[in-house]
Amino acid sequence: MRTLLLILFFVIQTPKVEVLDKPQYKRMVSKGFTIIDVRTSEEFEEGHIAGALNINVKSEEFIAEIENLSKSDTLLVYCRSGRRSLYAAQMMVSFGFIKIYDLEGGFLNWESEYGGEEEL
Secondary structure, rough: OOHHHHHHHHHOOOOOOOEEEEHHHHHHHOOEEEEOOOOHHHHHHHHOOOEEOOOOOOOOOOOOOOOOOOOEEOOOOOOOOOOOHHHHHHHHHHHHOEEEEOOOOOHHEEEEEHHOOOOO
């Protein structure tokens, strides 16, 4: 039943996720907001944005892990190319998170300019 309600809420919910280009996202990162990398741990170990938390959107623990975060915090999400992070962000909205920003083009976009793990 909970799954059905979640699906209905997710489908009916209007998108509240803002996709930011690289310069906008970098400004948000520099402000110290929580960064969430939703890729696998293997992908995360190969390179990530400095200070990011790794919460794999495809893991069974994803919902439990995001429920430990404050719903009122500003959260920055990203994945490899932007597909998984947009899905994760929309899922987070359905759980009551209100300030979520996604990196346009994902880590591939970030890495193309900043050369991998970036120290700010």
